[in-house]
Amino acid sequence: MSAPLPSERAFIPFVSVENMMRLVHHVGIETVLIELTDAIEADFRRWDLFDKTPRVASHSHDGVIELMPTSDGAVYSFKYVNGHPKNMAQGLQTVTAFGLLAEVSTGYPVLLTEMTLLTALRTAATSAMAAKHLAPANSLCLTLIGNGAQAEFQALAMKAVLGIEEVRLYDIDPRATEKTVRNLAKTGLKLVPCTSAQAAIEGADIITTCTADKQYATILTDNMVGAGVHINAIGGDCPGKTELHRDILLRSDTFVEYPPQTRIEGEIQQMDPDYPVTELWQVVSGRAKGRSSDRQITLFDSVGFAIEDFSALRYVREKLAGTDYFQKLDIIADPDDPRDLFGMLLRAA
Amino acid sequence: MSAPLPSERAFIPFVSVENMMRLVHHVGIETVLIELTDAIEADFRRWDLFDKTPRVASHSHDGVIELMPTSDGAVYSFKYVNGHPKNMAQGLQTVTAFGLLAEVSTGYPVLLTEMTLLTALRTAATSAMAAKHLAPANSLCLTLIGNGAQAEFQALAMKAVLGIEEVRLYDIDPRATEKTVRNLAKTGLKLVPCTSAQAAIEGADIITTCTADKQYATILTDNMVGAGVHINAIGGDCPGKTELHRDILLRSDTFVEYPPQTRIEGEIQQMDPDYPVTELWQVVSGRAKGRSSDRQITLFDSVGFAIEDFSALRYVREKLAGTDYFQKLDIIADPDDPRDLFGMLLRAA
Numbered sequence: 001m002s003a004p005l006p007s008e009r010a011f012i013p014f015v016s017v018e019n020m021m022r023l024v025h026h027v028g029i030e031t032v033l034i035e036l037t038d039a040i041e042a043d044f045r046r047w048d049l050f051d052k053t054p055r056v057a058s059h060s061h062d063g064v065i066e067l068m069p070t071s072d073g074a075v076y077s078f079k080y081v082n083g084h085p086k087n088m089a090q091g092l093q094t095v096t097a098f099g100l101l102a103e104v105s106t107g108y109p110v111l112l113t114e115m116t117l118l119t120a121l122r123t124a125a126t127s128a129m130a131a132k133h134l135a136p137a138n139s140l141c142l143t144l145i146g147n148g149a150q151a152e153f154q155a156l157a158m159k160a161v162l163g164i165e166e167v168r169l170y171d172i173d174p175r176a177t178e179k180t181v182r183n184l185a186k187t188g189l190k191l192v193p194c195t196s197a198q199a200a201i202e203g204a205d206i207i208t209t210c211t212a213d214k215q216y217a218t219i220l221t222d223n224m225v226g227a228g229v230h231i232n233a234i235g236g237d238c239p240g241k242t243e244l245h246r247d248i249l250l251r252s253d254t255f256v257e258y259p260p261q262t263r264i265e266g267e268i269q270q271m272d273p274d275y276p277v278t279e280l281w282q283v284v285s286g287r288a289k290g291r292s293s294d295r296q297i298t299l300f301d302s303v304g305f306a307i308e309d310f311s312a313l314r315y316v317r318e319k320l321a322g323t324d325y326f327q328k329l330d331i332i333a334d335p336d337d338p339r340d341l342f343g344m345l346l347r348a349a
Numbered sequence: 350m351s352a353p354l355p356s357e358r359a360f361i362p363f364v365s366v367e368n369m370m371r372l373v374h375h376v377g378i379e380t381v382l383i384e385l386t387d388a389i390e391a392d393f394r395r396w397d398l399f400d401k402t403p404r405v406a407s408h409s410h411d412g413v414i415e416l417m418p419t420s421d422g423a424v425y426s427f428k429y430v431n432g433h434p435k436n437m438a439q440g441l442q443t444v445t446a447f448g449l450l451a452e453v454s455t456g457y458p459v460l461l462t463e464m465t466l467l468t469a470l471r472t473a474a475t476s477a478m479a480a481k482h483l484a485p486a487n488s489l490c491l492t493l494i495g496n497g498a499q500a501e502f503q504a505l506a507m508k509a510v511l512g513i514e515e516v517r518l519y520d521i522d523p524r525a526t527e528k529t530v531r532n533l534a535k536t537g538l539k540l541v542p543c544t545s546a547q548a549a550i551e552g553a554d555i556i557t558t559c560t561a562d563k564q565y566a567t568i569l570t571d572n573m574v575g576a577g578v579h580i581n582a583i584g585g586d587c588p589g590k591t592e593l594h595r596d597i598l599l600r601s602d603t604f605v606e607y608p609p610q611t612r613i614e615g616e617i618q619q620m621d622p623d624y625p626v627t628e629l630w631q632v633v634s635g636r637a638k639g640r641s642s643d644r645q646i647t648l649f650d651s652v653g654f655a656i657e658d659f660s661a662l663r664y665v666r667e668k669l670a671g672t673d674y675f676q677k678l679d680i681i682a683d684p685d686d687p688r689d690l691f692g693m694l695l696r697a698a
Contacts, residue, residue, distance in 0.1 A: 016678065016679035025697065062454050063455075069405060117694060340498070342501035
């Protein structure tokens with residue numbers, strides 16, 4: 001009646017945390033960051049093709065669990081990701097994630113992977129892509145305020161993609177800065193630990209804020225920010241969580257991923273619902289201007305969008321080909337006759 | 350600084366298709382169906398506690414991919430499920446699914462499992478729960494129109510939960526009916542294959558329609574349905590896909606899971622937006638009447654709701670305790686210091 005199922009359809013490749021680390025080292029961390037930046041940029045150029053929806057968030061007292069689906073019509077992706085600032089005190093990750101790719105034509109999954117590491121990589125690559133279009137020409141100095149789990153990825157992406165040479169570091173916890181300096185010691189970057197945010201931003205071309213556990217914090221105030229810099233604000237990413245004083249926003253030109261999501265989750269949640277923003281994909285595809293003068297302050301109000309995860313997932317899928325950096329998971333029921341699901345169960349007795 | 354991570358937090362139990370079949374046989378298929386019915390009923394009684402949202406659907410030419418999240422405040426669940434009627438012609442399942450449970454307090458996943466089989470089981474259990482409250486007292490005869498992947502599960506759930514003794518079967522493809530008869534041969538049910546839908550519904554107390562691949566089909570017309578029966582319509586479950594003539598709905602009292610979803614996806618998509626329905630959870634919890642007379646036609650316009658998957662997932666989690674019907678998946682990154690994700694990656698080199 002029906003053709004026998006190709007049995008490999010029943011198994012989907014799964015990339016564990018260990019295999020993701022093997023894959024990243026196999027390719028090289030900086031190469032991964034460069035290639036991910038290119039993959040995300042390629043998908044931003046075809047932004048119109050994608051199904052876009054604000055992520056589906058389940059908020060609770062301690063955090064949020066989100067599902068982030070998208071599709072380009074041929075491939076579907078989603079990511080499961082949580083955000084629980086208090087987790088760190090229990091020795092747990094603030095953010096953990098995993099994701100999936102599926103064929104739109106059949107609905108069959110084709111890849112399941114850890115995305116805690118992959119999200120850190122794609123977030124840094126997205127920052128680098130934005131900075132390519134928005135930061136001052138020949139930017140050499142990056143300031144990182146917040147030296148948590150995302151910090152090293154940000155520093156390396158800015159080095160690999162933009163040629164950043166110096167990284168100035170500040171965190172309210174000096175041990176976080178020490179950890180970051182230790183981890184970046186062999187990268188060739190000049191590392192400058194600082195004792196205040198004010199000191200850290202001296203001479204910066206790019207200022208990245210990536211703090212995790214403050215509600216309506218003011219990591220930067222208006223008087224700290226000089227003309228001409230690019231601000232990459234990635235820590236303000238859910239309702240009630242921001243990092244910048246609104247006066248900085250008023251002096252900046254603000255670029256965002258997907259406005260309906262950013263107006264809920266980003267720095268611009270502090271502003272009116274019609275506060276003017278430019279969509280980053282329009283800059284990337286040449287339809288809108290990025291940086292237009294040396295004195296302009298550009299702000300990438302980054303919250304993370306599903307298309308970036310799509311890009312990261314399809315990149316991993318491409319890189320897996322010909323490697324053994326995955327296991328096969330028996331997650332799809334595979335009866336010989338698709339109508340005979342019960343018979344398959346019976347015969348397993 | 351932070352306590353070392355209990356390393357088992359990094360691993361989440363995964364139930365493959367093979368392990369799900371082992372678990373079901375370990376417990377017993379009919380016992381699973383009875384216990385699942387009880388689990389779903391218990392959660393319908395506390396319906397108010399749950400986060401409820403229509404599922405997030407990504408429609409394409411050939412089918413749909415859906416994410417179905419919910420939470421009771423302590424535990425979060427979601428299911429990934431596709432529906433691709435044309436898959437069968439390629440030897441693939443029309444519906445495949447997997448699902449996840451996570452702790453709301455940390456966002457950490459605690460269970461990942463296949464749900465193709467589990468969805469078939471929970472759909473049958475939900476039908477049985479509805480029939481307990483809506484079908485005629487002492488129902489003995491079930492008609493199954495549509496003898497595909499769901500048929501045997503429906504028959505066994507109605508037997509185990511309601512005491513159904515006779516099952517009358519019809520499908521436009523006689524081989525589907527033969528398959529169902531073969532699979533149910535040793536269950537003690539009296540099986541009556543029929544050559545028309547009209548013949549199949551003779552003497553039925555409960556009529557279940559579970560056809561898969563028709564758009565706006567009319568499996569039942571008004572003149573076929575006599576007074577007093579309970580109709581369990583489970584095949585009409587997405588926009589443009591229905592099974593019943595609207596005149597049947599006009600003669601029936603209609604019961605649904607979650608009205609905002611059913612009005613889009615169920616049989617009542619044929620009716621006005623304010624067409625009167627009763628929420629099944631209100632019947633289960635004693636706040637609304639189920640069957641009120643012998644002559645009444647009751648209709649459960651079932652489309653499948655996230656809370657039923659939640660119930661099924663928590664049931665599987667409970668049943669797994671003390672067994673080895675799972676593998677441990679390394680899907681959560683687990684650095685000793687949660688801020689040192691990059692250090693974990695470095696040390697893996």
